[in-house]
Amino acid sequence: MGRYLLENATILTGEYMEEGILSVDGDRIGGIWLKKDLKEGTPSSPIPSEGYERIDLGGKILLAGGIDAHVHFREPGMTGKADFFTESRAALLGGITSVFDMPNTNPPTVSIEAVRDKKSMARGRSWTDYGFHIGATNSNAGIITEALRKGVSGREFAAVKVFMGSSTGNMLVDSESALGEIFSLKDVRILVHCEDEATIRENLRKACEQYGEDIPFTLHPVIRSRKACIRSTAKALETAIAKGTALHVLHVTTAEEAEMIRAAKIHNPLITAETSANYLLFTDADYSSLGAKVKCNPSVKSSRDREALREALRDGVIDTIGSDHAPHLLSEKDAPYRKCPSGVPSIQHSLPAVFTVCMEEDIPLTRIPSLFSEKAASMFGISGKGFLRPGMDADLTVIDKDAIFTVRKEDLAYKCGWSPYEGMTFSAPVQTVFLHGEKVVGDGHITIPSPTGKELLYR
Ligand SMILES: [Zn+2]
Incomplete structure (x- = not known):
């Protein structure tokens, strides 16, 4: 295990961006020394x-390694599209x-045995640390x-x-009593994909x-409509307020949902929300040029929605970014x-x-850092991760804010x-x-011969 002094860094956390030095002692962060404190002559330790x-x-930016709580690595069952080895390397x-992998694999991850199976598949083959979400069904509460x-x-x-x-994967929970049981679970976060099935079916029929x-493909946002999202999210928020659920609304796509979430958080501070880069970058106009390549669920909405999501990113209504990395082959998209x-x-x-x-x-x-690591570490109770603090795991990312790339x-x-x-x-x-x-990535390239990711632990 190495000992490093990362000098001349722009240290970025959810609380500050300051020039400084960070030390790595073995697998942990040793200390952080900010230039402004050194100037004042009161460093806490030498x-x-x-x-x-x-x-x-x-001067490059140093931040905590990202935690992506929403990935679909397709293993088991769809490893022709992607697998834990390839996609964690990309991550x-x-x-x-x-990363946290979603349960809509084949077979779906809806039992403890299935979670354990996925852990054993990831072991020794994941380039990142990893954990799993379990899927709810009408009968597994x-x-x-x-x-x-x-x-x-x-x-x-x-x-x-x-x-x-x-969505893809056939894990729809549509029984009212099952939803009630799941939303009543305590000490665990409930992640919801909100799109109203009846609304979508009717739009598709038309x-x-x-x-x-x-x-x-330009009809995708008409079929998987704004109304389908709003209806389903409204129901989830209403239930979460009534039952005190620790609800996390995944991939928010509309201005209306952002507003509802803002209001719902006042009634239930355990409510959180995610969006993905797709919804911050694209608009429904992109369906005419990119077609199948931006066909995702929920659909990308209007430029007005994109603006609202960017504002929600700024003011904290959006808590986390999940990539919703969900690969398919181009031949399937065609x-x-x-x-x-x-x-x-x-x-x-x-x-x-x-x-x-x-x-x-x-x-x-x-x-x-709040969106990419800190909030997720807190929400899921991940042990030793997410923050640049002495004693935390030395999972670190360096980015060059002054460079651009295509x-x-x-x-x-x-x-x-x-x-x-x-x-x-x-x-x-x-x-x-x-x-x-x-050091696992240097100059934008992997620098180690084989994966070293470990299973994530909770506290
Ligand atoms: Zn997803």
Whole structure:
């Protein structure tokens, strides 16, 4: 295990952005010394000098490694599209050091045995640290309740995912009593995908009547409509307020949902929300140019919604960024609307993309560590992660805020080999990444021979 002094860093946390020095002692953060404190002559402890490899970061930004609590790595069951090895490697290159995989795999992750199976598949094959969410069904609330009795430290999954409305994977929870049981679970966060199934079915029926099998992709936001999102999110928020649920609304896409969440947080401070870079970058106009490549659920909405989401990012109504990395092969995407699967790969550029949005909108950069690591670490009770503080795991990401880069196909690490961001220019390329104190990415390339990710633990 190495000892490093990361000097001349711009240290970025949810609370400050300051020039300083950070030391790495083995797998942990040793200390942090800010230049402004050193000037005042009151450093809390002396900066170590002997036995440390000094790395000059040249003023680049140093932040905690990203925690992405919303990925679909497709394993087991769909490893032709993606797998834990390939996608976690892409995550690491994107400055993400911990991921939580969603349960809509095949078989779906709806039992403790299935969670354990996924852990054994990830073991030794994940380049990032990893954890799993369990999926709710109409009938497994009992299993989840039983598993939660072990207490937080014995927990085998991070949170419970509920599809309130169908998505890929067929884990729809549509029984009122099942929803009531799940929303009543204590000491665990409930993640919801909110799109009202009845509304979507009716919209799809109308589109089929009009276009037959030749539905244009520009109709995706009409079929998976604003109303479907608002209806489902309203119901989730109402239930969460009534039952005191620790609700996390995934991939918020409309201005109305952002407003509802803002209001709901006043009644239930345990309510949190996520959006993904896709919804901060694209608008419904992109369906005419990118078509299937931006077909994702929920759909991308209007430019007005994008503006509202950017504001919600600024003011904290949005708590976390999840990439919702959901790869499919281009050959699968090359299908008529109804046969074309929803979901897009994104994890390699989630951090630079959101960084770019923050720069464009003049959103304080301190929002970034909050969105990418701190809030998720707190919400899911992840042990030793998420914050730049002495004693925490030395999971660190270095980005160059003054550089720009264009996403090129040949630089993508995804098994599927494409990205809807190809050709887009972003700020803040990821230069260096440390995982448990080991340098795992340097100059934008993986520097270790094999994966070193570990299972995440809860406290
Ligand atoms: Zn998802």
